[in-house]
């Protein structure tokens with residue numbers, strides 16, 4: 001890993017935004033500005049593990065491809081996001097940031113960003129009203145590019161803030177659930193500007209969703225509960241990119257893993273990867289820990305709660321807090337739920353059995369831990385930075401559809417990451433290139 005460590009990370013946006021005093025000098029709304037120094041130290045730490053983004057930032061500093069572009073970002077306010085903000089600023093953009101989830105904001109990171117002159121609107125634990133107030137605050141900058149994790153900015157621009165649409169060149173989207181929402185908008189022919197599905201880049205979903213979610217989901221569960229995973233039965237709902245990662249890591253900890261799926265190919269893959277596969281109705285009675293990562297609603301619902309063992313723990317790592325049917329659980333419970341330790345709520349059912357829910361059913365990795373390691377966010381946010389550059393350059397010429405980043409970006413990002421990790425690979429010879437592009441030669 002030593003090859004990936006960068007020395008001498010600067011303070012977030014140091015000496016830039018305030019001097020220029022542009023839109024980013026807009027007020028911030030954060031929990032505690034006094035946390036800035038602690039936040040800055042953690043932002044610097046994340047920067048050490050983000051060599052690809054650092055190289056893009058160096059180029060941005062020279063070329064200034066985002067000069068004068070206003071970018072409104074609605075992302076998890078984490079240390080890695082702070083490094084992305086810094087990169088966009090280095091490219092000449094004016095950036096305002098709000099949270100993409102009420103529980104994922106790291107207040108110290110928000111303070112560090114605000115101290116460095118960014119306009120930040122995010123408080124950990126904010127209620128729904130404040131969440132949307134903050135979305136409106138960043139949209140007030142009249143963005144030309146928006147950056148989403150879950151499509152909330154785009155959704156707002158297509159409803160309450162349609163007046164801003166003529167000024168929007170395009171948007172980027174970080175996660176699977178956001179891409180699903182945007183594709184639905186496109187299919188109904190209602191999408192009003194181009195969107196780059198950053199999630200659909202290979203250097204995003206194959207690493208962030210699988211290894212990032214896999215590791216950080218277990219990290220969140222352990223920080224909240226400190227349970228022993230070895231010897232326990234872990235039920236993973238959804239065997240997509242995130243589910244594969246969670247199942248793989250739970251197995252690595254020594255759990256017996258059961259997978260629940262609705263899609264036959266994925267279910268078969270899980271079975272051949274060595275996991276037991278069965279419907280949630282059966283798995284419910286067997287699991288000690290349940291993790292839902294489907295992007296779907298009411299995946300763990302009333303019928304499952306009724307069958308669960310006493311003390312079963314339920315967590316969600318899918319984007320929205322809809323996967324665990326909390327309303328049903330509240331109705332089933334005697335007490336309506338009580339917090340027994342931070343981010344752990346206990347529901348006692350009439351049968352006397354107790355079901356424990358982590359982080360109120362919100363993203364457990366970001367609510368109970370720090371989200372993905374910086375090393376994977378390096379590639380996700382390299383994609384974001386290149387997507388913003390592409391929109392600034394070509395947004396006007398792109399159709400109002402959901403686009404993928406050109407494949408050459410994936411290859412560039414992967415090559416930079418390999419280099420940073422000190423890994424060399426083979427090259428095709430001229431003869432191999434010829435062979436691979438011809439059809440004549442057979443047995």
Ligand SMILES: NC(=O)c1ccc[n+]([C@@H]2O[C@H](COP(=O)([O-])OP(=O)(O)OC[C@H]3O[C@@H](n4cnc5c(N)ncnc54)[C@H](O)[C@@H]3O)[C@@H](O)[C@H]2O)c1
Pocket residue numbers: 175176177178205208209213237238239240241242243260261262263266293294295296299317318319320363364365372
């Ligand atoms: N926690 C994080 O930090 C993080 C990171 C990336 C993505 N996500 C979110 O995680 C979710 C999953 O993302 P992904 O990339 O793995 O998506 P994916 O489309 O690759 O996988 C989702 C899987 O869930 C299955 N599924 C759908 N409904 C189901 C149900 N009722 N029961 C069982 N399985 C069901 C689908 O068949 C699919 O195989 C999305 O909401 C995404 O936005 C979270």
